[in-house]
Amino acid sequence: MEIVLFPDPRLRAKNAPIENFDEQLAQLAAAMFEAMYRTGGVGLAAPQVGVNRQLLVFNEEGKPEAKEHEVVLCNPRVVSKSKDRVSGEEGCLSFPGIYAPVLRHESVVIEAEDLQGETFEKEFSAWEARIFQHEFDHLDGVLFIDRFSPSDKTRLKPALLDLKRAYQESLADS
Numbered sequence: 559m560e561i562v563l564f565p566d567p568r569l570r571a572k573n574a575p576i577e578n579f580d581e582q583l584a585q586l587a588a589a590m591f592e593a594m595y596r597t598g599g600v601g602l603a604a605p606q607v608g609v610n611r612q613l614l615v616f617n618e619e620g621k622p623e624a625k626e627h628e629v630v631l632c633n634p635r636v637v638s639k640s641k642d643r644v645s646g647e648e649g650c651l652s653f654p655g656i657y658a659p660v661l662r663h664e665s666v667v668i669e670a671e672d673l674q675g676e677t678f679e680k681e682f683s684a685w686e687a688r689i690f691q692h693e694f695d696h697l698d699g700v701l702f703i704d705r706f707s708p709s710d711k712t713r714l715k716p717a718l719l720d721l722k723r724a725y726q727e728s729l730a731d732s
């Protein structure tokens with residue numbers, strides 16, 4: 559399973575709700591965890607593997623041994639979020655080498671379906687809340703670069719241009 563890199567249009571496409579909670583969905587989630595661990599990430603959204611569906615996975619520890627921290631959310635909705643927002647450094651598997659601080663709510667309460675289609679509610683705070691909000695943005699076609707400060711946008715412009723160039727070359731090669 560390949561990770562889709564910026565500026566692939568699938569990262570900006572609309573993501574359809576999950577309706578079938580079947581074996582294929584469970585396999586997709588498992589493959590996403592595998593791809594995430596392999597590439598050293600802590601979260602991954604389905605559009606980042608070229609599947610435009612409302613599915614995200616994360617593990618705040620980023621290690622397959624820490625299975626108890628694995629979170630799978632189908633069709634996530636935000637129920638409420640803290641007034642407090644905190645700034646913290648983020649990266650994204652679709653933007654290799656790019657890091658910048660992003661402002662996120664300190665905690666969020668969400669509702670989602672699990673892989674069996676059961677609806678549940680959960681609160682995330684601190685690092686997990688940050689990962690959730692980053693991945694949740696992906697399901698809306700929103701990327702962390704959209705939330706960079708003007709000075710970080712300027713600073714990272716050359717790196718983003720490099721990614722765009724590499725993408726154009728990959729299209730020409732295929």
Ligand code: CO
Nearest residue numbers: 649650651652
């Ligand atoms: Co990302």
